[in-house]
Amino acid sequence: MALIVQKYGGTSVGSIDRIRNVAERVAKFKMLGHQVVVVVSAMSGETNRLIGLAKEINKDPDPREMDVLLSTGEQVTIALLTMALKDLGLKAKSYTGWQIPMSTDSAHTKARIEHIDDSAMRADLEQGYVVVVAGFQGIDANNDITTLGRGGSDTTGVAMAAAIKADECQIYTDVDGVYTTDPRIVPEARKLDTITFEEMMELASLGSKVLQIRSVEFAGKYKVKLRVLSSFEDEGEGTLITFEEDSMEQPIITGIAFNRDEAKLTILGVPDKPGVAGHIVAPIADANIDVDMIVQNIGVDGTTDFSFTVHRSEMKKAMEVLEMVKSAIGARDVKGDDKIAKVSIVGVGMRTHAGVASTMFKALAAENINIKMISTSEIKISVIVEDKYMELAVRALHQAFELDKEPSAA
Amino acid sequence: MALIVQKYGGTSVGSIDRIRNVAERVAKFKMLGHQVVVVVSAMSGETNRLIGLAKEINKDPDPREMDVLLSTGEQVTIALLTMALKDLGLKAKSYTGWQIPMSTDSAHTKARIEHIDDSAMRADLEQGYVVVVAGFQGIDANNDITTLGRGGSDTTGVAMAAAIKADECQIYTDVDGVYTTDPRIVPEARKLDTITFEEMMELASLGSKVLQIRSVEFAGKYKVKLRVLSSFEDEGEGTLITFEEDSMEQPIITGIAFNRDEAKLTILGVPDKPGVAGHIVAPIADANIDVDMIVQNIGVDGTTDFSFTVHRSEMKKAMEVLEMVKSAIGARDVKGDDKIAKVSIVGVGMRTHAGVASTMFKALAAENINIKMISTSEIKISVIVEDKYMELAVRALHQAFELDKEPSAA
Numbered sequence: 001m002a003l004i005v006q007k008y009g010g011t012s013v014g015s016i017d018r019i020r021n022v023a024e025r026v027a028k029f030k031m032l033g034h035q036v037v038v039v040v041s042a043m044s045g046e047t048n049r050l051i052g053l054a055k056e057i058n059k060d061p062d063p064r065e066m067d068v069l070l071s072t073g074e075q076v077t078i079a080l081l082t083m084a085l086k087d088l089g090l091k092a093k094s095y096t097g098w099q100i101p102m103s104t105d106s107a108h109t110k111a112r113i114e115h116i117d118d119s120a121m122r123a124d125l126e127q128g129y130v131v132v133v134a135g136f137q138g139i140d141a142n143n144d145i146t147t148l149g150r151g152g153s154d155t156t157g158v159a160m161a162a163a164i165k166a167d168e169c170q171i172y173t174d175v176d177g178v179y180t181t182d183p184r185i186v187p188e189a190r191k192l193d194t195i196t197f198e199e200m201m202e203l204a205s206l207g208s209k210v211l212q213i214r215s216v217e218f219a220g221k222y223k224v225k226l227r228v229l230s231s232f233e234d235e236g237e238g239t240l241i242t243f244e245e246d247s248m249e250q251p252i253i254t255g256i257a258f259n260r261d262e263a264k265l266t267i268l269g270v271p272d273k274p275g276v277a278g279h280i281v282a283p284i285a286d287a288n289i290d291v292d293m294i295v296q297n298i299g300v301d302g303t304t305d306f307s308f309t310v311h312r313s314e315m316k317k318a319m320e321v322l323e324m325v326k327s328a329i330g331a332r333d334v335k336g337d338d339k340i341a342k343v344s345i346v347g348v349g350m351r352t353h354a355g356v357a358s359t360m361f362k363a364l365a366a367e368n369i370n371i372k373m374i375s376t377s378e379i380k381i382s383v384i385v386e387d388k389y390m391e392l393a394v395r396a397l398h399q400a401f402e403l404d405k406e407p408s409a410a
Numbered sequence: 411m412a413l414i415v416q417k418y419g420g421t422s423v424g425s426i427d428r429i430r431n432v433a434e435r436v437a438k439f440k441m442l443g444h445q446v447v448v449v450v451s452a453m454s455g456e457t458n459r460l461i462g463l464a465k466e467i468n469k470d471p472d473p474r475e476m477d478v479l480l481s482t483g484e485q486v487t488i489a490l491l492t493m494a495l496k497d498l499g500l501k502a503k504s505y506t507g508w509q510i511p512m513s514t515d516s517a518h519t520k521a522r523i524e525h526i527d528d529s530a531m532r533a534d535l536e537q538g539y540v541v542v543v544a545g546f547q548g549i550d551a552n553n554d555i556t557t558l559g560r561g562g563s564d565t566t567g568v569a570m571a572a573a574i575k576a577d578e579c580q581i582y583t584d585v586d587g588v589y590t591t592d593p594r595i596v597p598e599a600r601k602l603d604t605i606t607f608e609e610m611m612e613l614a615s616l617g618s619k620v621l622q623i624r625s626v627e628f629a630g631k632y633k634v635k636l637r638v639l640s641s642f643e644d645e646g647e648g649t650l651i652t653f654e655e656d657s658m659e660q661p662i663i664t665g666i667a668f669n670r671d672e673a674k675l676t677i678l679g680v681p682d683k684p685g686v687a688g689h690i691v692a693p694i695a696d697a698n699i700d701v702d703m704i705v706q707n708i709g710v711d712g713t714t715d716f717s718f719t720v721h722r723s724e725m726k727k728a729m730e731v732l733e734m735v736k737s738a739i740g741a742r743d744v745k746g747d748d749k750i751a752k753v754s755i756v757g758v759g760m761r762t763h764a765g766v767a768s769t770m771f772k773a774l775a776a777e778n779i780n781i782k783m784i785s786t787s788e789i790k791i792s793v794i795v796e797d798k799y800m801e802l803a804v805r806a807l808h809q810a811f812e813l814d815k816e817p818s819a820a
Contacts, residue, residue: 016466050486056426057493065496068504069489072482076460079479083467086475094478098508099553120553143509 002167003035003125007135007157010044011174012231013077016084022172022231023084026130030090037121037131039160040081041153042073063108067137067147070109071097074134074153082132092130095121097137097145102156104138104146111138111146113155116163125164133160151212158215162222169219169226170238171211176230177239178203178210180403181256185391188404192254194240199254202346202380216241251407252349252356258394260341262292263315264373264384266307267322269332272298279329280306283321289314293342293375293382303332307373309384312338340372341390344382345397357381363400369393412577413445413535417545417567420454421584422641423487426494432582432641433494436540440500445535449545449570450491451563452483473518477547477557480519481507484544484563492542502540505531507547507555512566514548514556521548521556523565526573535574543570561622568625572632579629579636580648581621586640587649588613588620590813591666595801598814602664604650609664612756612790626651661817662759662766668804670751670797672702673725674783676717677732679742682708689739690716693731699724703752703785703792713742717783719794722748750782751800754792755807767791773810779803 006026013019022038029036041047050069054061061069078094085092100121104111121131135153138146148155154171161169176191178200183189195203197220204213210228219226219241229238270276277296284291294308310318315338322334350356360381364371369392373384385393398404416436423429432448439446451457460479464471471479488504495502510531514521531541545563548556558565564581571579586601588610593599605613607630614623620638629636629651639648680686687706694701704718720728725748732744760766770791774781779802783794795803808814 016463020467053426053486053490054493057429057490058497061493062496065489065492065504068492068506069486072485075482075485076463076479079475080463080467082475082478083464083471086472087468094475096478096555145506 001033001035003037003164004029005037005039005157005161005164005166005169006172007039007153007170008041008172008231009153009174010041010047012172013040013081014044016080018231019077019080019084022081023088023090025172025231026085027088027090030130035125037125037133037160037164037166038081039133039135039153039157040074040077041135042070043077046073046076064144067108067111067145070147071134071137071145074136078132078134082130085130085132090130091128092132093124094132094134096134098139098143100133102138102159104140104148106140106142106144106146108144108146110149111140113138113148113159116159118164122164148214151214154212154215155218158218158222158224158226161224161226162218167225169224171215171226171228172231173210173228174230174232175210175228176233176236177228178241178255180254181258181394181398185258186256186395186398186404188398190404190406192239193237194242195254196242196348198348198379199346200241202344202377203255203257211241251347252353253345253347253401253403254349255346256343256394256397256401256403257346258341258343258390260387260390261312262309262340262342262384263312263318263336263338264307264309264340265315265318265322266305266335266337267326267331267333268305268335269303270306271330272302272304276304276329277306280322280325281308283325284308284310284318287317287321289318289321293373293384295373295375309340309342309373337372339387340384341387341393342382342384343390343393343397344380345401346380348379350379350381359400360397363396364393367392367396369396411443411445413447413574414439415447415449415567415571415574415576415579416582417449417563417580418451418582418641419563419584420451420457422582423450423491424454426490428641429487429490429494432491433498433500435582435641436495437498437500440540447531447535447541447543447570447574447576448491449543449563449567450484450487451545452480453487456483456486474554477518477521477555480557481544481547481555484546488542488544492540495540495542500540501538502542503534504542504544506544508549508553510543512548512569514550514558516550516552516554516556518554518556520559521550523548523558523569526569528574532574558624561624564622564625565628568628568632568634568636571634571636572628577635579634581625581636581638582641583620583638584640584642585620585638586643586646587638588651589665591668591804591808595668596666596805596808596814598808600814600816602649603647604652605664606652606758608758608789609756610651612754612787613665613667621651661757662763663755663757663811663813664759665756666753666804666807666811666813667756668751668753668800670800671722672719672750672752672794673722673728673746673748674717674719674750674794675725675728675732676715676745676747677736677741677743678715678745679713680716681740682712682714686714686739687716690732690735691718693735694718694720694728697727697731699728699731703783703794705783705785719750719752719783747782749797750794751797751803752792752794753800753803753807754790755811756790758789760789760791769810770807773806774803777802777806779806 545566
């Protein structure tokens with residue numbers, strides 16, 4: 001007998017029929033003798049409907065009241081799912097965030113979990129109940145309802161699993177696991193049986209939308225065994241997210257992420273002296289523009305070129321800031337390029353294998369794809385290429401690292 | 411400066427525009443220096459939508475989960491109204507039932523209020539906040555969400571007014587007050603400036619849908635000054651519901667109620683001996699059929715006829731029960747009639763005026779309307795007439811008692 005936390009997203013509970021399917025899946029686990037805690041999101045579309053109502057009143061609605069409003073979405077789902085479980089003859093009981101209680105700080109609309117009291121849930125589990133928990137919501141020290149922000153139901157699932165020391169946290173979604181890359185771009189993309197937390201963090205932050213990044217951090221911190229599965233398929237083990245220590249020999253590269261949401265800005269002929277990077281980045285940060293990659297080359301003639309990427313929608317604003325910075329620091333010119341894409345290879349194996357970067361650059365060169373910018377971390381290499389080459393670059397890299405093949409034990 | 415509780419029903423908060431209107435009305439009272447507690451229902455249609463979802467799962471959904479589900483309706487409204495109030499520059503704060511807390515018993519879907527803790531609300535009021543309260547919902551001793559049943563928002567409003575000792579409880583609805591009868595049937599029907607609690611009780615239970623009967627009982631018990639007003643008109647004082655002691659000389663008759671939802675059942679030739687009424691009514695009650703009027707005539711030949719009315723939809727079921735009763739007690743025959751209507755005149759003045767019944771019966775006779783059944787209480791006389799005469803009977807009585815004229819001080 002295991003203690004399992006299952007989390008179902010908005011699409012998985014998007015209609016009464018789907019809620020029934022979830023109830024049947026839960027019933028199967030219960031029949032196998034497991035204890036089950038189910039964490040659910042709002043029915044798909046509901047959160048946006050509620051946000052729409054609030055924005056009709058004020059574009060920037062009061063955050064406390066926003067949380068009162070949005071938390072109703074998950075509350076509807078827990079009631080309906082619990083009814084469906086009881087309809088199957090199971091014992092089941094719903095919990096709102098405040099009923100658990102799940103304590104958070106008071107940062108409305110983006111609260112952080114502080115403590116989960118598992119005593120009531122545990123008593124119910126021991127009496128054979130399926131415990132159905134509203135994701136995304138908590139209660140703060142003022143007795144006010146809080147929400148964790150978008151994707152917070154994943155985080156609730158993982159935090160719940162950590163609090164009750166579950167054997168596994170299963171995240172059900174509309175994909176059947178984590179893939180080496182997007183199968184819509186590379187048909188040979190392969191579902192991974194396992195992926196490390198660190199890889200998952202890099203892939204998630206690079207735009208793979210399978211899991212919310214904060215839930216992965218949480219799982220890593222509390223060593224929660226996390227599995228991503230499809231709620232629309234009955235078979236399949238999904239993808240298990242592991243700690244590196246647990247894993248067998250790793251493949252060099254695990255997956256390829258990409259996105260075309262960014263724009264590249266370059267400030268040319270910057271006087272090459274200490275502190276200049278700060279003079280450039282600080283005003284960008286002050287303008288509330290998030291910076292992703294930053295690259296600076298060593299200068300040759302007493303000046304240097306400084307490049308960074310921002311979200312494409314903020315390029316214009318960033319250019320305006322840089323024009324002011326240019327005069328202030330005596331740089332030569334400012335250039336912006338929004339016809340770019342970022343392609344990243346991720347894998348814990350690259351730490352111990354030389355030549356990964358070389359394989360990557362050669363594969364791109366073989367397709368005549370020019371690299372405009374490079375940045376690297378321990379387990380990731382990202383390149384900026386011309387927008388129109390993005391899919392080609394992903395396919396070339398997928399093949400070069402033989403991601404379509406099952407990794408052989410080394 | 412007064413402390414006012416205002417209650418707005420589902421139609422009054424049925425859209426964002428209407429919520430804005432409510433906010434503006436509240437703002438006016440606030441500007442006049444009053445303290446305001448606002449109790450709201452779910453947006454019109456929302457409760458039915460939620461019930462529809464639950465019934466898709468099970469025709470008889472789990473009551474605890476039903477309350478979790480339905481309470482979201484009012485929670486959405488309090489958030490949106492509070493946002494709208496803040497948008498007007500007012501200080502405002504929303505309260506769910508459990509945040510107040512409003513304690514109830516554990517009778518899910520029809521809970522009764524046990525206690526309202528007014529300390530948090532009172533502190534907010536004293537700091538200048540408009541307090542926005544979700545109607546219809548509470549919390550029981552198990553920390554479970556409860557609801558008061560349909561119309562429970564009126565009851566919440568009155569209970570809140572009693573708890574915080576409000577100067578007045580204003581119930582805003584889609585009519586501008588209580589009328590002598592339905593203006594759709596009698597165009598001369600007149601809005602009453604005042605009506606006594608007892609009259610209101612009789613009129614409400616007879617089918618006037620202005621106020622929920624339990625809220626009137628509550629107001630009477632705790633001596634809450636209750637006023638019914640229209641949320642769609644800016645002018646008008648509505649109808650104030652008074653205690654008889656407060657009132658000036660009463661008119662004899664205050665209003666006329668009617669409904670055609672009932673059916674009449676008669677069991678003929680019942681042996682006239684003690685206990686026989688119980689033998690007839692008990693099996694009807696056991697079958698969960700509500701009985702309204704009961705009439706039994708004194709027998710002439712050792713037998714008697716026993717008549718009563720039930721909701722029209724339950725006539726068939728009641729007839730089946732009576733057929734069994736007939737054999738058991740040795741009665742002669744059973745008859746059912748669903749082509750009937752009930753017309754009632756109500757007025758505290760009839761206590762002290764002889765001849766009210768006589769005026770009523772004469773007025774009906776003048777129109778050749780045959781009376782099939784009569785029952786009376788302290789302040790009400792009800793008659794059953796043939797269905798097709800209902801409107802005619804109401805009009806004849808409205809004229810006979812001169813209800814279109816303002817009552818003159820006696």
